[in-house]
Amino acid sequence: MDIKTLLELMFGLLTVASAIWVAFTPKLLHAGFSLLFTFFGVAGLYVMLGADFLAAVQVLVYIGGILVLLLFGILLTTAMPTAELTVGGTRRGQGLALGMLLLGLLLLAVFRAGWPLSMNALPETTASDIGKGFMTTWLLPFEVASILLLGAMLGALHLARRAGEDQ
Amino acid sequence: MDFAALVQHLRAALPEAVLEEHPEAFSPWILVRREALAELAPLLRDDPALDFNQLMCLSGAHAPGPEGERLWSVLHLYSTRHGHKLGLKVVLDVADPACPSVAGVWATADWHEREAYDMVGITYTGHPDLRRILCPDDWQGHPLRKDYVAPATYNGMPLD
Amino acid sequence: MDFLMGNIWLWGPITAVVIAAVITVNALVSVYLERKVSAWMQNRLGPMENGPQGIFQTLIDAVKLILKEDIIARGIDRPLFKMAPYIVFGASFAVFAVTPLAEGVSPADLDVGVFYVLAISSFVAVGIMMAGWSSNNKWSLYGALRGVAQAVSYEVPLSLAVLTVVMAAGSMSLQTVCVEQGGGFWNWNGLALHKNPFLVGSFLIYFIASLAEVNRTPFDLPEAESELVGGYHTEYSGMRFALFFLAEYANMLAAGILASVLFLGGWQPLLPALDFVPGPLWLFGKAYFFVVLQIWIRMTLPRLRVDQLMYVCWKVLVPGALAMLVLGGLWQLMIKG
């Protein structure tokens, strides 16, 4: 088998398996740590798709940032490490039925739609192209995104402050 | 103030408190009526003429005396400003080992009273947290009593 | 993507084995160095029993660690507990994949090399948290929380300092960064006042932040043995503990390698005339210079407190790094045109 295909399969399997664990494990912490592998698998798929810069961003932001934030949130909202952390599922049956339905629909769409396929040669490096894109074509969204991040940071800081610390 | 003046001062302030005085001892001391200690202690610390700001030591003892075996709670006070010392002794019956606590006056007494409770079994009334301090919390008996017999086992463990 | 194109069945395993060997040997060398350097600083002899000057002591300790029982206490979250050391070790392992060894020679010359290193090292934080939480020990939990907070915070000044170099070199590839600094030590980023003086400031900030990233004194709070017993790896023993240990020393070396690549020319010789000495020797020589520096600092300085740690990061290093970035960029624009 082609090494690339093998890697794609492996990353795909890792992604799906860990995502299933995220959705179904009864332990909150396990869901959180399982997410690590989902993010990593997706990053691997990005590499397979020739998006190496994006893969690095994925790892840096999702694993180094969001996942750590989520785990921190879990630890801070539970008093003791020994406490059994259940995710508290409800409506499991209905949810499952809905999910199956949705999955069926999506798969139908994936396989029935006629995608205009046109494989292109991979660019030499994506990072500089993306950088140039941000500074030219997508300058406005880029600036808006940075303002959004600033706003989110300030908002999060404000929200996370304790009640007595307002002065 | 020397010892005689101290005793005189105390007798004037609280006539009932001082039962005996022993100026001849190596560390002169007075025998204090148990009930008066709670009143006496703040006076000793706050009266500017006495100003006993340091409780050097608080000892519990179990000693045989002329009237049979008694428990002692002995306080040794020192005033850094005046440089005078005073020993206070409260004598208690083994059957009724309650003594007013002075932990609210000198914080030093907090742990020392716990130790006296632990070792000779004086129960200090008004102590904020009277627990054993050196022995385990579920230890039986008070080791420094003269009639203390070391138990053979502790929680099933043999003791030698 | 080049490394996928060649004969990966051949090169992949060989590279992996070589990196693993380098990490292991590095741990042995670094531990021995740490013992001997600290002994020398403290009027002691250090290990003397096994081999001349005790050089086999660390080897024997490694054997001991491998043979020791792997204790898993009751109440521990087994899957996470068992997985954590591998994640931490794997992350520090993967960092070495982009080491530029000589001109055109590196296990994998990624276009986003610097970025890759920064991204991969964020795995360590998750691994530490996994270890600390699953140990079911409050000291470990404290160690994990401290470790993660520290790793996340110090990544900011670290990345900013690295960015200055990336800006100067115009590339994120570690090879290119090395090539840029050729022609003698006065062209090395960390010393080249004529090229871009603000890189020197970035060098300092990078080094301080990297100390925190690899949990070395004065920033060794996650494992502060006098406060947290052993921090996140308190409950580990035997082989799993050895993995943490390996990872820690691998991280020290990786920080040293990155520092020498970014700021001291990597495989570039001191003088162009010293070209005949192979590049890897230069690189590892410089990297071990940083390792010894880390040991020296550990033996000299006390440890910071948690709040002071955060103060240093957010109020000293981050503004400093930002200033270096902006000023360095301006310099780049104005002076170099």
Place this chain on the structure above:
Amino acid sequence: MSLHFYLVIGAILFVLGILSMVTRRNAIALLMGVELVLNSANLNFVAFARFTQAKPIEGQVMSIFIIILAAAEAAVALAIVMNLYRQQRSIQVDEAHELQG
């Protein structure tokens, strides 16, 4: 591998994310579901860009914007969760009535 492989993985991720959001009561578990959905969207963007477009960069740029959004969303959401926990000692979402106006 073809486009379909990536699309299927994207679809599975999406469904699992929706499932988490629907069935979980813990606020943080819910957030994890959201992250799964965002990841599936990203994967689709990149895959489409790779397989159907002349310039694969645009899909990646879109993904980066989504990642930025995700980071901002996670930060704010966790701040809200922390606040919720501080006031109610619980982060089960169906017990959070105070958020209703």
Place this chain on the structure above:
Amino acid sequence: MHMESRELFLHGSRVPDTGPDGELMTLNMGPQHPSTHGVLRLELKTDGEEVAHIRPHIGYLHRCFEKYCEKLTPPQIVPYTDRMDYLGSMNNNLGWAVACERMMGLEVPEKVEYMRVIVAELNRIASHLVAIGTFGLDMGALTPYFYCFRDREMILDIFEEICGARLLYNYIWVGGLSHDFLEDTDDKILRFCDHFEKRIDNELNPLLTFNKIFVNRSANVGVMTPEQAWSWGVSGPSLRGSGVDFDLRRDDPYSIYDRFQWKVCVGEGLMGAVGDCWDRHWVKVLEMKESVKIIRQAVASRPKEGDVKEKVPARVKLPAGEIYCRTETPRGELGYYIVSNGGNQPERVKVRPPAFCNLSVIDEISRGALIGDVVAILGSLDIVLGEIDR
């Protein structure tokens, strides 16, 4: 009382379990912990990294010293006093000897008094060196610890020469000393003094005392006011660190301390508030210098002739009565309360160990501190568990 003791053990009685931000976490520091300086258990109630309350649990090293004293004659008790504060054994010996001699009305020869002061001050330096070294170690400074122990080793060598023991000396006896100095002991001591004074200024202070990180870690941490110190019976360098000018060697003199020129060192808040951890450390550093001064004077003026054991009585019998006698050990006020009925053994001996009282203040001075600060505060209080538990 016993019924609820188990409950008390597990939950405590006066420590609330809630803080401003919800539940407090109970964290057990010890009995096995690198920074408890022995077998001590601190029960910390923490809110994140912040410590709300500390409850010390002691007694893990309880060796029934007071019970033994009721079965032993005063000379037999001397070796037991060694084992209380094992870092300052000479001072413990001295306190016991002084108490017994006062009861018996015994005058010891001049020569013995001088030699006692010399060894007691040497032991004070040795003890402070351990305290300073481990204090640094608590904050993560590894090297000063070894430097301190190197200098302490020189003192231990001197002690080994004069009494054969390096830790538990049994040197100061009731009425005299166990051995005379050797021919060259004086020279050795003076050589140590010369060497050591330089070490403080050139090595210890730059490396540790004025290290920026060390100062930041210890200044304004664990501030103890003079009122708190007096109330809790804190003594020794910890009391003087709070700016209280009080030293038993000067203010309640024993032996021949009144013959020497030296000064009592107090904390002045050079780096932060008066009475913080840095001040307690600084007082110890200054005190070592003062001890060197005392030693120099004592060595210079001590009588060389005479036997150190001539006044040691064959059978020591304490006359009936009671005494509370206190001396200044490296850690503070060591008091012996002795009740005797005139028999061979004392009726009751109660020890007032300085570290016992010094430790009791820890809850009050570390409210709101961080976990790292607790370690620093504990280190600065310089406790010896052998003495606290006896």
